[in-house]
Structures are given as C-alpha cells and as structure tokens.
Amino acid sequence: MRGFAEAGDLSGMVSDALGGRPRIVGVDRLRGGSKKGVYRVRLDEGEAASVIVYRWSDEEDFWPGTREDDATDPFAPASGIAPFLAARRRLDEVGARVPRVLWADDTRQRYAADVAVVEDVPGGTLEALFETGPARADAALADLARTLDLMHRHHAPRHGRVDLLDRGGVALGSSCEQLVLDRARRDLDEAAGRDTRIGTVRDRLDERLRELREPVLPRAECGLIHGELGPDHVLVSAEGRAVLIDIEGLMYFDVEWEHVFLRIRFGERYAALSRPGLDQRRLDLYLLAMRLSLVAGPLRLLDGDFPDRAFMRGIAEHNLREALALLP
Numbered sequence: 001m002r003g004f005a006e007a008g009d010l011s012g013m014v015s016d017a018l019g020g021r022p023r024i025v026g027v028d029r030l031r032g033g034s035k036k037g038v039y040r041v042r043l044d045e046g047e048a049a050s051v052i053v054y055r056w057s058d059e060e061d062f063w064p065g066t067r068e069d070d071a072t073d074p075f076a077p078a079s080g081i082a083p084f085l086a087a088r089r090r091l092d093e094v095g096a097r098v099p100r101v102l103w104a105d106d107t108r109q110r111y112a113a114d115v116a117v118v119e120d121v122p123g124g125t126l127e128a129l130f131e132t133g134p135a136r137a138d139a140a141l142a143d144l145a146r147t148l149d150l151m152h153r154h155h156a157p158r159h160g161r162v163d164l165l166d167r168g169g170v171a172l173g174s175s176c177e178q179l180v181l182d183r184a185r186r187d188l189d190e191a192a193g194r195d196t197r198i199g200t201v202r203d204r205l206d207e208r209l210r211e212l213r214e215p216v217l218p219r220a221e222c223g224l225i226h227g228e229l230g231p232d233h234v235l236v237s238a239e240g241r242a243v244l245i246d247i248e249g250l251m252y253f254d255v256e257w258e259h260v261f262l263r264i265r266f267g268e269r270y271a272a273l274s275r276p277g278l279d280q281r282r283l284d285l286y287l288l289a290m291r292l293s294l295v296a297g298p299l300r301l302l303d304g305d306f307p308d309r310a311f312m313r314g315i316a317e318h319n320l321r322e323a324l325a326l327l328p
Contacts, residue, residue, distance in 0.1 A: 002059045002305075004029055004059065004060070005027075005029075005053070007027045007041075010024065013053055013103070013105075013115050013117055014041055014043070014053070014117060016103050017102040017103035018051070022043045022045060023043065023044045023045065024044075025042050025043065026041075027039055027041055027042070028040045031308065034061070034062045034063060034306060035056070035060070035063065035248075036056045036079060037053075037057070037060035038052060038054060038055075039052065039055065051117050051118065051119065051120050052099065052118050053117050053118075054084070054115065054116045054117075055113050056081060056113055056114040056115070057113035060113075061079065062306040062307075063077055063304065071161055071164045072164060072170070072171050073171070074159060074160060074171055074172070074179065074249075074251045075183050078248035079248060080106075080114055080248070081105075081106045081114035081115075081116055082106065082163055083161060083163040083248040083250075084247065084248045085116075086163035086250075087162055088101060091244065091247065094150045094151055094224065095147075096147045096151060096244055097237065097241045097242060097243045098245070098247060099119045099120075099121055100118060102118060102119065103116065103117045104117070121235040121237050122238050123136075123235060123236035123237055124235065125231060125234065125235055125236070126140055126141065126144070126231040126232075126236055127230070127232045130269070137236075139240045140234070140242050141272045141273070143240065144234055144273065145272055147244070148229075148262075151223065151226070152223040152224065152225065152255040152258070153223065154224040155222065155223055155224075156222050156224075157221060157222075158170070158171065158222065158252065159173070159175075159176050159222045159251065159252050159253045159254075160251060161249065162251060175218060175219070176219070176222065176254040177213060177216040177218075177254070180257070180289045181213045181285070181289070183293070184209050184288065184292050185206060186296075187289070187295070188206060188292050190299075191296045191299065195295070195320060197320060201324065201327065204327055208326070208328065209285070209289070212284050213285055216282055216285055217281075219254065222252040222254060223254070223258075224250065224252055225252070225257060225258040226249070226250060226258065227249040227250065227261070228249060229244070229261060229262060229265070231266060233245050254279075254286070255278070256278055256279055256282040256286050257290075259273075259274070259275075259283065261290060263287075264290065264294075287326065288323065291320075292323055294315060295316050295319045295320045295323060298312040
C-alpha cells in the first residue's frame, strides 16, 4: 500500500511556509501526478484560503523500474526539488508566470521527502476554463502565446535540462534530432513488443522514422521549452495570466518538439499558439516520434499501480491509431 500524505503529515510544512500554526480544514490529493504528490491544503484563517504542497518521494512515484532520474537524458521523467527550483528560476528570468514558492526543503531531515509549499492559483486549469469560461480562456490563451514566445526566443547553444546545464553538465545525445530519432526507435521497439498492431508494421515505422530524420539539418541554438505543456499544465490567475505548472522537465531543445505537443494537446485551439518560421521537416519527424512516445510511455506506466488506468490506456490507444495513420 502506498503511503500518501494526510493533514498531520502536511501541517508542519504549512506552518513552516506561513508561520504560526494555521489550522487545516481539508486536504485533497490532486489527480494526474505520476512523479510527485500534489496536495491542496485548505485553511480556516490567514491571508491564504489554501496552499499547494508538492511532495517528491518514492510513495508518490508511479513509474515502474528504477527510481533514479538521469538528468543527462532530456526525456527521462524529471523529478525532485532541484529541477523544480532551477526551472522556476529560469522561467522567472524570462518573464513566465509560475506559482510563487512560499517554502521549500530538500534536506529530508524533518520530512522523508523533498517538499515545497507554493501558492494556490485560484482560477483553475486552462483546460477546465475552456468549458466554463470561454472568454477568460481566450484571454489566458493569448497570454500563454506571449509566454511561449518569451521562452522559445531564450536560446542556449546546446540542448539539455535547465538544472543540468546550470551545473555545467552535458546532456545525452549529439543533437536534438538525433536524440529524438534514437528515443523514437526505442519507443517503437517497446510498443511493438506490447501491441501486435505496432509489431506487424514495426519495420515500416522504423523506416519512416529514418526517412524523416535524413533531411533534418543541424541547428546551432535551442529554445527554452516546457516539454509537456497541455492545457492541464496551465493554471489561470485571478488577473487572467497563464501560470505554468509541472515544470521540472524544463529544457533547452528544438521548439518544434514543444509545438508538436501543443498541437496534439490543444487541438483546434492550437492556432492561437502557432508561430511562423518552424521547420516543417522537424515537425514531421517529431510528430511521429511523439505519437510513439505517447504509446510506449503510458503502457510502461501501466506496468505499475498507476490508479487512473482507463485514462492512461485511452492515451495509448488514441496515439497508437494516430501513429499508424502517419504511415505513407
């Protein structure tokens, strides 16, 4: 049985963040996280009606296999307070809105986990707002487009996660396009071993990946990207600002990788986020690679005890069909 946090476990963290001894009246573990626990802690007094607690621990990590995060691999699931704080600093520098950190502790002396307390952004997710407040959603979407432009124009000479590059490290792979190809071929092998529909066309998909990789030319700079930016990873502030969350994987990479994911996740609303000058050859390669990743990753996650299993199977099934549709 996994040991999720309860009010008694979180009370000391909230006290450290806010001072005094605020009384907790409710705790909700928010759905969707696979690498950390995210808790909304409701309070009965003080300036904040609620705060969010992030908790990075083995009990909160649903990915099967090794618990070690390889920071040199931009595509390894990022986790922990170090990449979170590094990403937050960089996003602050470029002018992107992220939740304010009220308190953080990575010593594991008082708490058996890396923990952070951050502001609870009141407006909910952009995904929910699309249904409940279309006009506010459109304004937040325009703000997100401005934020992405700031990020994508912030360049570095090499790819890699922000926390790694800040330490002077070097990321895995000779280039973004080669890293994507190598990863896509691993995802293809994994997916082919799990689903016969991929297995029967594995060679065709592998050939198509190599065909798409061939015309992609080297590039001298990489932009700053979130990496998994769907409307569920964007909160909306009271002022209508787009607020980015789940930022641990922030990295310098080809911005086309971000745009492929945005196009998949935002659907018809992607037009508000599109920009001129993207490399169509990269987009073609990255789209097929992304679809294969969104088959292999969810199926791998289901090897463990991730609770929302039907939702994850649905992601794998949808992207499997989309991957097969990309074959010529």
